[in-house]
Amino acid sequence: MRKIVLLLLLTLFGVSWLGIDAAAAAMPSAKPAVGQAVGSKNLELSQVRWANHTEALTGAAKLRLVMDVSGPVKASGVVINAPTPRLVVTVTGTTPGKGVADLTFDGQVVEKVSFDISGTDTKVTFDLPLKVEASDYKVFTLPSDAKANKPFRVVVDINKPLPLPDFSFTAGLKNKVIVIDPGHGGSDSGAIGPSRYQEKTVTLAVAQNVQDLLEKAGAKVIMTRQDDRDVFGSNATDVEELKARSSVGNNYKADIFLSIHADSFSNPAAGGTTTYYYQKTLYDSMMAEALQTSLIEAGNLQDRGARTANFYVIKRTQMPAALVELAFISNPNEEKLLSSPGFQQKMSLGIVRGLERFFDQAAKLN
Ligand SMILES: [Zn+2]
Incomplete structure (x- = not known):
């Protein structure tokens, strides 16, 4: 019985998700910004929302950030470990929309997310508390879904990496x-x-x-x-x-x-x-x-x-x-x-x- 309950409780969703989603639902988020030049080759990154998940079983934390885009784009990520650990995601052929602002988090998984223009692309930088391995993050896109009123999306998942234990224990209780x-x-x-x-x-x-x-x-x-x-x-x-x-x-x-x-x-x-x-x-x-x-x-x-x-x-x-x-x-x-x-x-x-x-x-x- 307990196992079933644990499976059901496997992910607990952060409040932030609901709050942001409700706000996004009230706004037609996929519309191009007012004043955007017709024929402008750059698409717009119009909305950003996120969710914190905690696995009940392991206590492992995860952040999902979703960016709405006004059309199909390519996105990829690269990890930079020095001087401080960062994940840099490039969303090609986009500029950040007016409503897109830098975000600050509690530092469990991510400390800060900033949005910058880099040539014709948007550069999304995730400041991380610890270095991450390639297996700790995922960047992917989701096509638009007119029926569900969902635009094209870029999704970034980041797992909180378990710190490498720098403890080194000897056997026995003596001197502990x-x-x-x-x-x-x-x-x-x-x-x-x-x-x-x-x-x-x-x-x-x-x-x-x-x-x-x-x-x-x-x-x-x-x-x-x-x-x-x-x-x-x-x-x-x-x-x-x-x-x-x-x-x-x-x-x-x-x-x-x-x-x-x-x-x-x-x-x-x-x-x-x-x-x-x-x-x-x-x-x-x-x-x-x-x-x-x-x-x-x-x-x-x-x-x-x-x-x-x-x-x-x-x-x-x-x-x-x-x-x-x-x-x-x-x-x-x-x-x-x-x-x-x-x-x-x-x-x-x-x-x-x-x-x-x-x-x-x-x-x-x-
Ligand atoms: Zn007690």
């Missing part, structure tokens, strides 16, 4: 710098179980166990919080609080970042263990899979799998990161387990074994 983030704390209790047990209590207890175990194995552990408190401050916004936590990892240049949470759902029957990751490099999913396997071995709860998510602390940390949901605090049986020191210790051992398993696997990539 590991940030442990006990979820919630202080003014934020996290989820609360039917018997009023609080998520922030179990996350800290397990984090402290994990710290002990890791230090015994020779790792250096940095905790985002050592006790029951907010990391940024009690009056922080959610983003400030989460940024404070991921900054601990980034500032210490930690090898890995692990956030510990307990799950909650409206249906008290929901239960099980889940590990979340955001695929920044190959290592994120590798770490999440290793943790999930070891947590299931340790706790023997329902295996909800290693899944991708957009959570701030796993996305904005610069090192491999994972967020574990130990069990459902909203499930009366699992709430009881979460509050018991025996189960807490079992899951702590599971986490430590999972991390060890990850470093062993990652070392084999070297």
Whole structure:
């Protein structure tokens, strides 16, 4: 069942697409600009719109930019990597129309798109955050479709390239710098179980166990919080609080970042263990899979799998990161387990074994 849902959710469309498309639909976008000389050999690039896609399965991002042209043209792209990475698309025999202006993006896939006249062509330059390979982009044209009221189009697809992991991991836990983030704390209790047990209590207890175990194995552990408190401050916004936590990892240049949470759902029957990751490099999913396997071995709860998510602390940390949901605090049986020191210790051992398993696997990539 879950696989089907994931397939259906494979691409989530950015809001920008709908907004721009609606605007484009209200305007006859393929009409030549007013004042365009009759017999002018240059066609016009009349409208530009775009969509951001995120693959739910891998977290990989993609940008699609569509340019409407007043007639059939040829288009091709070339990648330039120095001094900064760029994709330059040439749309032959066109000039950018009046409504076509440079675009600025969030920098995930593309930072900026600019439109320039180059001889009799339009040169469309995509400033990129990272260099792309030929397999990371595609430039193609679509014929006009009178029935659908669609003009001739030039389409540019760009995938966000996964950064080449410049991490090089050795096997074992010794000397590893590991940030442990006990979820919630202080003014934020996290989820609360039917018997009023609080998520922030179990996350800290397990984090402290994990710290002990890791230090015994020779790792250096940095905790985002050592006790029951907010990391940024009690009056922080959610983003400030989460940024404070991921900054601990980034500032210490930690090898890995692990956030510990307990799950909650409206249906008290929901239960099980889940590990979340955001695929920044190959290592994120590798770490999440290793943790999930070891947590299931340790706790023997329902295996909800290693899944991708957009959570701030796993996305904005610069090192491999994972967020574990130990069990459902909203499930009366699992709430009881979460509050018991025996189960807490079992899951702590599971986490430590999972991390060890990850470093062993990652070392084999070297
Ligand atoms: Zn939580």
